[in-house]
Amino acid sequence: MLQERIEQIMKEGRESLATVSTAADFEAWETRYLGRKSELNEILKGLKDLSPEEKRLIGPLGNRVKQELAAAFAVAKETIFERNIDWEAERIDVTAPGHPIVPCGHLHPVTLIEHRIQDIFLSMGFSIADGPEAESEWYNFDALNFPKDHPARDMQDTFFIRQEKKSQHRFVPRTHTSGVQVRYMEAHKPPFRVIVPGRVFRNEATDASHEHTFHQFECFMVAEEGMVTVATFKHVAETFFSAFFNEKVSVRLRPSFFPFTEPSFEFDISCVLCGAQGCPTCKQTGWLEIGGAGMINQHVFESAGYRRGQYQGFAWGFGVTRLALMKYRISDIRLLMSGDLRFIRQFQQ
Numbered sequence: 001m002l003q004e005r006i007e008q009i010m011k012e013g014r015e016s017l018a019t020v021s022t023a024a025d026f027e028a029w030e031t032r033y034l035g036r037k038s039e040l041n042e043i044l045k046g047l048k049d050l051s052p053e054e055k056r057l058i059g060p061l062g063n064r065v066k067q068e069l070a071a072a073f074a075v076a077k078e079t080i081f082e083r084n085i086d087w088e089a090e091r092i093d094v095t096a097p098g099h100p101i102v103p104c105g106h107l108h109p110v111t112l113i114e115h116r117i118q119d120i121f122l123s124m125g126f127s128i129a130d131g132p133e134a135e136s137e138w139y140n141f142d143a144l145n146f147p148k149d150h151p152a153r154d155m156q157d158t159f160f161i162r163q164e165k166k167s168q169h170r171f172v173p174r175t176h177t178s179g180v181q182v183r184y185m186e187a188h189k190p191p192f193r194v195i196v197p198g199r200v201f202r203n204e205a206t207d208a209s210h211e212h213t214f215h216q217f218e219c220f221m222v223a224e225e226g227m228v229t230v231a232t233f234k235h236v237a238e239t240f241f242s243a244f245f246n247e248k249v250s251v252r253l254r255p256s257f258f259p260f261t262e263p264s265f266e267f268d269i270s271c272v273l274c275g276a277q278g279c280p281t282c283k284q285t286g287w288l289e290i291g292g293a294g295m296i297n298q299h300v301f302e303s304a305g306y307r308r309g310q311y312q313g314f315a316w317g318f319g320v321t322r323l324a325l326m327k328y329r330i331s332d333i334r335l336l337m338s339g340d341l342r343f344i345r346q347f348q349q
């Protein structure tokens with residue numbers, strides 16, 4: 001009898017559990033089948049009054065049913081909770097665009113060009129050197145063989161810094177990166193090949209192609225007499241520009257004058273905008289003016305404390321800003337230093 005009743009409870013319990021759907025129904029079911037006053041519990045409590053044979057039969061059976069119903073209840077409860085989840089609200093659209101992240105800065109176009117140039121020269125075995133932007137007149141001019149009070153100093157439209165005390169050397173916002181040649185030579189012994197990226201300043205009227213502040217690269221290579229020649233320079237320049245523009249670029253030299261080189265050249269590269277066919281940028285010549293160059297004047301070596309005639313090398317200077325304008329086809333140089341974010345943000349990578 002009792003055994004049948006327990007089996008009956010088991011069956012009823014399972015069946016009614018399948019129809020339970022609200023939290024209240026759940027509680028009621030739990031009280032009814034698993035509660036302290038549930039019929040099953042009452043039966044188990046009454047075990048002590050049964051005969052030993054019945055005890056042996058009913059005890060294990062009752063306990064097993066109790067455990068099974070409890071397990072079924074736990075499973076059902078979990079399922080019911082899942083049934084109540086609003087899946088639509090929980091859905092994650094993995095294709096939705098993300099939240100805008102905190103705005104993050106990026107490199108200036110001139111810096112991007114500088115890095116590119118440095119990578120190419122590093123791959124050619126050059127070192128990178130640096131010098132101060134406020135340069136003594138000695139390194140900027142005297143050591144480079146600019147005669148005192150000579151019009152050559154005006155060649156570069158120098159800004160002068162007002163100084164309280166008349167010290168031995170005046171300082172200037174450097175007009176070119178060539179001063180670093182002597183600084184480097186003082187600290188190193190040839191052979192060496194070096195580039196010097198740097199910001200330079202000139203007292204110029206500004207227009208679409210002139211700016212008072214711009215960036216240059218100095219490039220120089222020095223070794224024992226006879227090792228580094230004009231041909232070396234031309235080869236280095238052609239190799240560099242071909243790598244920079246990703247196409248075969250030729251270099252042309254024209255005679256010029258700089259106090260710190262002898263002989264001196266202006267150098268042009270074949271126009272990369274029109275494939276040297278002639279366009280407005282190259283003024284229909286097929287050539288673009290890029291910078292100055294020459295074989296380092298022995299006076300410069302002497303300024304650095306080298307013995308005259310012991311070494312030979314080339315020096316070369318070119319404008320990074322110019323290259324940036326060409327590479328990105330920017331029409332007005334003033335945009336670069338304008339600080340206008342609408343312009344700068346176009347170079348985010």
Ligand code: PHE
Nearest residue numbers: 176178292293294315316317
């Ligand atoms: N320093 C020169 C200039 O800025 C360029 C130059 C560099 C010329 C090295 C010759 C050698 O105009």
